[in-house]
Amino acid sequence: MYKKTSRFLAVAATSLALSIGAAHAQTPPKGGSGGPGGWHGHMMKEMQQLHAKLNLNADQEKQWQAALTTMKQNREAARANHKQMKEQFDSLKNQPILDLNALHAAHQRVEQQDAQLREQTSSAWLAFYNGLNDQQKTTVSNALKARFAKMEQRREKMREHWQQHRGAASAPAAQQ
DSSP states (O other), X not given: OHHHHXXXXXXXXHHHHHHHHHXXXXXXXXXXXXXXXXXXXXXXXXXXXXXXXXXXXXXXXXXXXXXXXXXXXXXXXXXXXXXXXXXXXXXXXXXXXXXXXXXXXXXXXXXXXXXXXXXXXXXXXXXXXHTXXXXXXXXXXXXXHHHHHHHHHHHHHHHHHHHHHHHHHHHHHXXX
């Protein structure tokens, strides 16, 4: 029983550390994603292209700017949350005995805050979208459908890559 309990605790600690690390990894270092080659820079370029196609009236432009500002502010707030969580993790991991309760609480707090930020951003963009006419909504829908298709192509390429990788890794084992 002792072995099962300690194995469970080791797995739980590792899972928690990995989830915190993964959350931190999703928040790129300053200047890492905002540059012309980063995903955020690419997304902003696509948004600017969409903005130009929409021919917004003054009220719609205000809603666009409000949604864009909300998105940018919430992105920065999420990055600050993750930075704070990483700093707390760094200080806690140097203790002789990890405080898994504190790590979990910090992770949960950041998850809740990030969920609120995502919801605020979604609400701002939905308010903008709901103010569009049918032609503008069609333009947005077509842009989103094209984006979804690109994402699915990337996922399919990754599936193929991993299947090839797994196949190559298991081939030498099968030959032994």
